[in-house]
Amino acid sequence: MKLICTQNNFKKAIFNTERVIGKQNTLPILKNIMLKTEKGQLKFSATNLEIGIITKIGAKIERKGKITIPARLLSDFVNNLPNEEKILLETKNQTLTITSGNYNARINGLDAADFPIIPKLKSSYLVSLMAQKFKEAISKILFCVAINENRPEFSGVNVDFLEDKIILAATDSFRLAEINLKFSDNEISDNYRDFITKKNTAIVPYNTFSEIARAINTETKKVNIAVEENQIFFEIDGVQVVSRLINGKYPDYKQIIPQKFSTRVVLAREDFLRAVKISNVFADSKSGEINLKIDSKKSGLIIQAQSHESGENKVKLKADIVGPSQEIILNSRYIIDGANVISSFNIAILVNNESSPVGIKSINDKSGEILEDYVYIVMPIKK
């Protein structure tokens, strides 16, 4: 292999691929990035056998070839290089010579023939979503995933592919978040409808989504998604990511989300979050119990916490309340998590009674209506 490419592209490609490389791998070659010339381009591949990443950059190829190089070494070398226009790569046996300006390095690699084959997408991408919206959606649900869970299906995000939208959901069996991502017809491919008649759900591992969220930068426009034979494929700015899916059936969570809430409390998110955070300080450190009193006559919300170790506190907040008065006990940390990801100015707290799930939703800042696309629910603590 012998080629010339720009240093900038080379750095970017390594940056995009090396993240997936894990620390503890049984197979030594998994610590490497594979470089391969393909159709006039230079292809980078890396994998931990759970996620695989492929990216390509333009290059002037003089001689075809392939090699695998330790990712850490390569990125440490390349990232410290002074800015130069071009970078020159040449392989000889199993060594790669990199030349950039006055800097030159020879890196020992491993035979590319031993590198795992990263599964390729056979059909075409199914949907092409707005990247920023997708990233925001991931950030709103990913914290609910149970990472240390002995039930594997809880360690991922459930993705439902429906006629006109995708629903992402995550739960750790104490709280649950669900978000709807609507799309228009021009965002889906021709075979999407066909696909959803056969199979329409997938459980995507936590790491895959956090990797995707990281790969989307502020300039990314589109995320392409496809599902094929126990695997999910993404394409972001020319970077292809393939991941295994989690086997198993996601719990039928829909029926836990109450269709109606009898009491609706609306107030400024900042105020509410502050009050809960302060109560969290006083709450019992084990159970994190805080008490929410909703007084519909006085239009007031009282948040209280107390524990033997610290004492007690009480916050009174004005709120717009519809429905009967309520009193519930909640885990403060779960409420903080939920209120944190709400992006609207106001927040809606929805309650039925002291033993059924409490909902948190966003409010349309202009019309004052509750937005239904995102819901976060938490079970109250029973006395």
Place this chain on the structure above:
Amino acid sequence: MTNEEIWQAVLGEVELSISKVQFTTWFKDTFILSNENGRVVISVPNGFAKEWLENKFKAHILQALRNFQENIKEISCVICNPQDKRQCQIKNIDAIKAPKQNQIIDLHPNGIVSNTQINYSVGLNPRYTFDNFIIGENNELARAACYAVSQSLGTNYNPLFIYGGVGLGKTHLLQSIGNEISKDGHQKKVIYISSERFTSELIDCIKNRKVDQFKDKYQQADLLIIDDIQFISGKEKTQDIFFHIFNFLYQLNKQIVISSDRPPGDIQILEERLRSRFEGGMIADIGNPDLETRIAILRSKSAEKDFFIEEDLIKFIAENIKNNVRELEGALNKVIANCQFGRKPLSMESIEDTLSDTISSSKRKCVNYKNIIKIVADFYEITSEEIIKKGRRKKIALPRQIAMFLVRSELEASYPEIGEYFGGRDHTTALYAFIKISKELEKNNKIKKDISLLQDKLYRTN
């Protein structure tokens, strides 16, 4: 041959021709899904295995298959997981009630279901808790301090320094603090690490130029527990980094707990500023357990193992193994094992027999007067000759008396014999030394500590 047998045979063949790592990576959880009309479908757990088998091992597998069934023409792979179906069926049932929070919260108010797994991530063993720590006079203070720390981090005793000999329960106490905190949920970040691992991690980070990350990691802790700190003695860079982490955490009122086999003042080659910091917090020691405590430990351990053992037998074990809880546990295990394998019924004789080497080894494991003299001499930084030679300087006289005392108490040598050992002295000299040290032991703490350290050395080095 059934499909299963064929596949086992194929795997056996393949295993020989590739490396073990390769074999487990690609062939784990594979099996023949169907075998019809010369077409074999192999089930693989993931896409990578599918690609690899289809592209790299196809010929190999095909050939191996043909050895057992000649008509095979074609193989293909599909991704599936046989366990799924079973699991799904079971899980469907409870999946309906998924976030059944209030019930689980009743049991675990903090919402952690799988304590075990979480704790592993910070290096804690969930087996060690305050509940199963047995309190005796020897460890009362240490346990109380640890418990107080676990109830409010960073406020009571910071840093907390626990020291005591091998196998007396330092690690148990330290881990109990960590486990107690982890019970509280995800909020507090607990790091438990032995100083030796701390050092090797640091070395890795220095090598990879990630020292900042290393510091960051530890500076985020709400509770930092370092076990066996004495091993950082002499490691300058580790001490340096640790000093900074220590200060950082201390400033933020984060709890630090440290253990060692000796008090901070006795750790050699420890930077003065670290030493003074260790001494600035609470220092608690764990001594050797007394007989009652040892009996209590044995009782609780045998209850834990669901094994009945009679009082007088417990007493016998406790009386004979004195210095070390771990040895005590080992002795009990040995007795239980011997009994359960049906080799011997439980009786005083059988126990005596089973534990004969443990007991004798803990009593006097080839200790003789020569190595007592040598160890005492080393301890007081004089030479063996000086002890034996004449000379009554205090620097030499006291060690000599201690050595005589030890020869008497450990070897039960007669006074004339002792006089003989120590350069032909009179037996009254030996008698005087023994009485003197015995008296000192009662009122002089320094000598008491020295003697117990010496005894420790005596039996450990042999």
